Amino acid sequence: MATYPTSEQLLVIVDPIARRTDGEAVRIAKDVLSAGAPTKLCLPEDPEEFTRVLARRGSRRPVVIGDDRALVRAVSLLHRQRELAGSVLSVVPVGPAVSVARALGVPTGTVAAARTVLDGAVRRLDVLVDDSDGVVLGTVGIPPVRERLPEAVPEPEGARPWLRTCQTLVRTLVPLRPARTLTASAPSRLRVEVDGETVVDLDRPVDAVSLTPGSSGTALVEVRPASVGSDAAPVFREGRTVSVSGADFRYHADDRVSGPVRRRTWTVLESAFGLTLPAAGQVY
Template identity: 60%
Template sequence: MSAPDQLLVVIDPVARRIDGESVRIAKDVLCAGAAAKICLPDGPEEFSRALARRGSRRPVVIGDDRALLRAAGLLHRARELADEALSLVPVGSGASVEVARSLGVPTGAVAAARAVLDGAAHHLDLLADDSDGVVLAGLRIPAGPAAAGTAAGAGQAGSVWHTCRSLVRTLVRPAPPAPTGVRTHRLRVEADGVLLSDLDEPVEDVRVRAADGAAEVTVHRGSGPGPVRTLAKVVTVSGADFRYRADTLVAGPVRRRTWTLRPKAWSLTLPGPRTAAE
């Protein structure tokens, strides 16, 4: 049996817990079609060790988007993500496998397992940031709600008093309706050194995704005729502390982050004839 048919199947513990039947089906299909070593890590550390000790076996992850991102991030930081194709059998609810679906991975256990065995390695772009993180599908920086809670210097007694006053207000009169205005924040957004938005202009939302050899950048402003769109290789966002959503993971707060497009930086096994990737 050739090296590509030697599989390391890492089954995420969340997948085992929420949908054991789909995990069993995927495992049976993979084991019937290839020599598969099955790993059942109990947490992130064991997950990392399993990937690091895979040898010449092709890595296959059974799990949701977070499991895929964990594997891709580990291989990226080890500078091994470009060395071989990563394969995924998605297991999870609709929202938890959005990234997998957007990348073209079948979401059914049998179809995804068959794609692992018979599919082709497709070279894909990604966004790498200056903290050694990766974005496989898309990045979003929405304007979040204002920070809640008491000031850092307030004592416990002040906090309790504030809570009591709030409770009394709630009991004696109805709560005011939630604000319906659009939230904005102030960000400086640069694409290949070109300024798209500066700190004096309110921004509702910033989105970046890798698309056909370029980063597609969209800035939704709080005012003006419409969103600003451009293509770039390097995107830098700076401003007051902001959080961002990289695929399904929320990171931050940070005051500055740069994302660089890496064309064809990784491979994912997708449905299609094996000869198409060779």
């Protein structure tokens, strides 16, 4: 892995969602970065301006302060411009969802992530690219897991009218967040092919399919059949190209749910881009 000269200029792009959700973490990240290297700070107000700023980065190394959605947006833009292979990104995870960045090895602590930008090393990572030119950094899940709103809390017996009024006001000002993952949809009939070989066909219902970019130019594929008994054991494969087809299905990838589609093919793009990660032996 290669390291950076401390004199390299950074283009620090602060995602608007990060500014709204955790302004203090954004401030800390900016202070650490500006103390360690020359920086140009950009505060885009929407995704379109974010895209324009990144496209005009010049020779500066882009640093994204934001969540998984901002990271995926940056990688996707560079891929569409066919500049991903020659690009290196750094990210300081700030925002409501940072699981993809964490899975890639980026520290989620603000100070540790900012110091990694300054002192870390570049690691080349594989990504998945689908047949609609979409980029996936993490895991593709088919079907996406359902979510539901939490059940309402029962009102205490004998609650006074003023208490009911206060509870109503609180519910209005602070909307309930959806509960985390619950249960997947009913078994699906899908054909899953890995490098042209059929792993499971339409006559065998499956509960779930997942694929994740590995580290050597192949995707890790897991198929969970819906059958009972010994046939219910997960099936694992590795391959460069994964195709899923069948009745209309949706899938979850990184920050979004896509579909319905009847067929989607993902191909591994080996060593697709560079991401700044902690160098060997670094402890913050």
